[in-house]
Amino acid sequence: MLGFVLSRLLTFIPTFLGVTLISFSFIRALPGDPIIVMAGERGLTDERYQELVRQYGFDKPVFQQYLDYLWGVLHGDLGQSFVTKRPVWDEFFSLFPATLELSICAMIFAVALGLPAGVIAAVNRGKLPDRALMSAALVGYSMPIFWWALLLIILFSGMLGWTPVSGRISLLYYFEPVTGFMLIDSLLSGQKGAFASAASHLALPTVVLGTIPLAVIARQTRSAMLEVLGEDYIRTARAKGLSPARVNGVHALRNALIPVVTVIGLMVGTLLAGAILTETIFSWPGIGKWMVDSIFRRDYPVVQGGLLLIATMVMIVNLTVDVLYGFINPKIRRR
Amino acid sequence: MSLLDIRNLTVEFATAAGPFRAVEGVDVTLEKGEVLAIVGESGSGKSVSMLAIMGLLPWTATVTADRMAFEGRDLRELSPAQRRKIIGKDMAMIFQEPMSSLNPCFTVGFQIKEALRQHTDLDRKARHARAVELFEQVGIPAPERRLKAYPHQMSGGMNQRVMIAMAIACNPKLLIADEPTTALDVTIQAQILDLLLDLRRRNGMALALITHDMGVVAETAERVSVHYAGQKVEEQPVEGLFARPFHPYTGALLAALPERATSRRLPTIPGVVPGQFDRPAGCLFAPRCRHASDICRARRPEPLGPEMGRARCHTPLTADGNGVMQPQRMVTT
Ligand SMILES: Nc1ncnc2c1ncn2[C@@H]1O[C@H](COP(=O)(O)OP(=O)(O)O)[C@@H](O)[C@H]1O
Ligand code: SF4
Ligand SMILES: [Mg+2]
Numbered sequence: 006m007l008g009f010v011l012s013r014l015l016t017f018i019p020t021f022l023g024v025t026l027i028s029f030s031f032i033r034a035l036p037g038d039p040i041i042v043m044a045g046e047r048g049l050t051d052e053r054y055q056e057l058v059r060q061y062g063f064d065k066p067v068f069q070q071y072l073d074y075l076w077g078v079l080h081g082d083l084g085q086s087f088v089t090k091r092p093v094w095d096e097f098f099s100l101f102p103a104t105l106e107l108s109i110c111a112m113i114f115a116v117a118l119g120l121p122a123g124v125i126a127a128v129n130r131g132k133l134p135d136r137a138l139m140s141a142a143l144v145g146y147s148m149p150i151f152w153w154a155l156l157l158i159i160l161f162s163g164m165l166g167w168t169p170v171s172g173r174i175s176l177l178y179y180f181e182p183v184t185g186f187m188l189i190d191s192l193l194s195g196q197k198g199a200f201a202s203a204a205s206h207l208a209l210p211t212v213v214l215g216t217i218p219l220a221v222i223a224r225q226t227r228s229a230m231l232e233v234l235g236e237d238y239i240r241t242a243r244a245k246g247l248s249p250a251r252v253n254g255v256h257a258l259r260n261a262l263i264p265v266v267t268v269i270g271l272m273v274g275t276l277l278a279g280a281i282l283t284e285t286i287f288s289w290p291g292i293g294k295w296m297v298d299s300i301f302r303r304d305y306p307v308v309q310g311g312l313l314l315i316a317t318m319v320m321i322v323n324l325t326v327d328v329l330y331g332f333i334n335p336k337i338r339r340r
Numbered sequence: 341m342s343l344l345d346i347r348n349l350t351v352e353f354a355t356a357a358g359p360f361r362a363v364e365g366v367d368v369t370l371e372k373g374e375v376l377a378i379v380g381e382s383g384s385g386k387s388v389s390m391l392a393i394m395g396l397l398p399w400t401a402t403v404t405a406d407r408m409a410f411e412g413r414d415l416r417e418l419s420p421a422q423r424r425k426i427i428g429k430d431m432a433m434i435f436q437e438p439m440s441s442l443n444p445c446f447t448v449g450f451q452i453k454e455a456l457r458q459h460t461d462l463d464r465k466a467r468h469a470r471a472v473e474l475f476e477q478v479g480i481p482a483p484e485r486r487l488k489a490y491p492h493q494m495s496g497g498m499n500q501r502v503m504i505a506m507a508i509a510c511n512p513k514l515l516i517a518d519e520p521t522t523a524l525d526v527t528i529q530a531q532i533l534d535l536l537l538d539l540r541r542r543n544g545m546a547l548a549l550i551t552h553d554m555g556v557v558a559e560t561a562e563r564v565s566v567h568y569a570g571q572k573v574e575e576q577p578v579e580g581l582f583a584r585p586f587h588p589y590t591g592a593l594l595a596a597l598p599e600r601a602t603s604r605r606l607p608t609i610p611g612v613v614p615g616q617f618d619r620p621a622g623c624l625f626a627p628r629c630r631h632a633s634d635i636c637r638a639r640r641p642e643p644l645g646p647e648m649g650r651a652r653c654h655t656p657l658t659a660d661g662n663g664v665m666q667p668q669r670m671v672t673t
Contacts, residue, residue: 236440237435237437237440238440238442238443238444240396240435240441241435241506242443243427244394244396244427244428244433244507245428245454245455245458246427246429246459247428247454247458248421256446259443259445259446260444260445334444334445335444335490335492336444336492
């Protein structure tokens with residue numbers, strides 16, 4: 006197992022280099038000069054402009070700039086934001102918990118509903134529950150996130166007034182972050198109503214971000230279950246006199262989980278992409294919104310460092326999924 | 341009272357191309373401790389009829405019967421939960437493919453203990469002890485260690501032993517073995533069969549053995565029933581069947597054995613078992629039967645009396661096995 010993890014870590018190196026190169030080139034490929042953007046309406050004198058160009062190293066050949074950047078990255082230095090002057094690293098980790106909290110909740114939502122939905126659909130193949138669930142999944146999958154978010158906001162925030170439309174918690178509450186997760190910090194603060202406020206802020210973004218993963222998981226679970234239900238070992242399980250709940254929920258689901266976990270792992274990237282949109286819609290102060298803002302500001306170090314950190318996260322999650330996969334599927338583990 | 345008493349069992353599958361009758365009017369009786377061999381070519385409904393008795397057919401199957409009694413209880417009157425109390429406990433089944441019949445995600449120990457937990461009051465430790473004991477009984481070496489193994493870490497023969505251990509875990513009164521050795525190496529086949537016969541002698545259970553191997557039939561069975569295209573076409577005590585077959589299909593099976601006792605495979609007869617779309621109107625064997633006459637093609641024969649091996653034939657074979665009796669004398673009642 007350890008050897009497996011180490012060998013996978015080695016494959017990270019080329020991916021890592023690739024991401025630095027792509028993020029470095031991507032932001033430079035966009036039209037617009039970051040110094041001009043920074044100066045904004047006020048404008049700049051020529052001397053000041055040249056000074057800044059030298060200060061940021063834009064006078065050097067692009068290739069040299071890339072090597073300098075890479076050198077910094079290898080030393081753990083992702084540079085500073087052009088805008089806030091704070092280290093990219095610090096900004097990322099102050100915002101990341103918000104995204105992580107949202108993503109985890111969305112994933113829990115998707116798995117908690119998607120797995121049972123897939124199992125129920127497969128067990129009732131072709132009957133009403135199957136058709137209803139799979140139609141719903143198709144709708145959920147094809148619904149544009151923006152539109153879905155607006156519908157939910159109109160219904161739950163506008164008409165019913167149940168949920169707020171932006172932010173992580175009501176302005177009435179203030180406490181120092183401990184874990185960075187609002188749900189936990191609000192409980193730790195001991196302030197009455199803080200948790201409820203945090204939860205109600207989280208509800209709609211969670212549903213919006215979790216809908217596509219939910220649909221994907223439900224469909225994947227259903228097709229994996231259908232395949233597994235025809236296997237000989239399911240007949241053996243039934244021949245033992247086990248209840249349908251145990252046959253479907255233990256013997257079948259355990260095997261069906263193998264492809265489903267892979268899909269869940271692959272969806273982490275999709276989830277982060279969805280987070281960018283969701284955070285923008287709900288003014289959720291996470292890295293998605295941060296990345297979008299930084300791209301518009303041509304904040305080179307933030308975009309480069311942010312993308313690199315996001316890519317690293319995705320790689321780590323995928324590795325975790327592979328390890329988890331080994332635990333679920335003994336055939337892989339023992340090899 | 342027979343252990344198992346099934347009358348006029350019929351199984352119909354709903355398929356995309358319409359209903360398909362895979363089992364038609366089959367009777368099965370088994371006495372306590374008896375060994376019944378079921379023979380017949382692939383596709384003759386042997387597995388389906390046994391799965392119907394176990395209640396393991398998919399939902400596309402419709403099972404009907406005049407009588408379906410196990411130990412005098414009508415299986416059709418039981419609720420699914422009541423039936424699950426019998427399945428895996430008093431009535432167990434092992435299958436043709438041991439490698440795919442065990443769940444790859446769980447250790448074999450988990451799978452055998454699960455059967456014990458389902459049907460006995462044994463606690464964890466007692467279940468473990470019983471699992472070890474069962475593994476010893478079926479000849480699995482180093483049982484303590486093997487309990488922790490996954491199916492893919494063991495050979496087909498070992499997996500079949502695990503399947504057998506699981507099936508006999510609760511001392512069933514009936515064990516149905518569906519071609520338990522077909523997928524195994526020749527050397528292992530004999531071991532597994534000896535094991536089954538040994539277990540049935542020690543535990544006094546009845547054994548329904550589906551097999552392709554006429555040699556095995558001759559050596560092991562007390563009674564033989566011959567299936568063809570979903571019907572039981574003949575049934576006799578084993579000596580009688582080999583000495584004097586009544587149904588032309590049985591006759592052809594035996595005649596095609598070059599040296600009866602030495603050939604171990606089911607002999608081949610020209611032609612194929614009729615499928616869903618080419619089921620004859622009259623006798624199902626007529627297209628391949630040497631003795632087929634007009635009446636055979638027109639009317640489906642009913643089983644004859646027990647003295648005639650309950651053969652489903654208008655004109656059963658004469659004693660020399662070459663000729664047939666006159667049809668008019670054989671019109672059934
Ligand atoms: N689930 C099913 N759906 C439709 N037809 C089936 C199904 N299972 C078996 N059959 C058909 O029933 C017939 C008898 O099959 P089976 O009992 O497996 O034969 P065998 O005597 O070789 O065990 C075959 O023609 C087979 O194709
Ligand atoms: S009924 Fe006729 S066709 Fe059928 S087995 Fe007997 S002799 Fe052959
Ligand atoms: Mg079969």
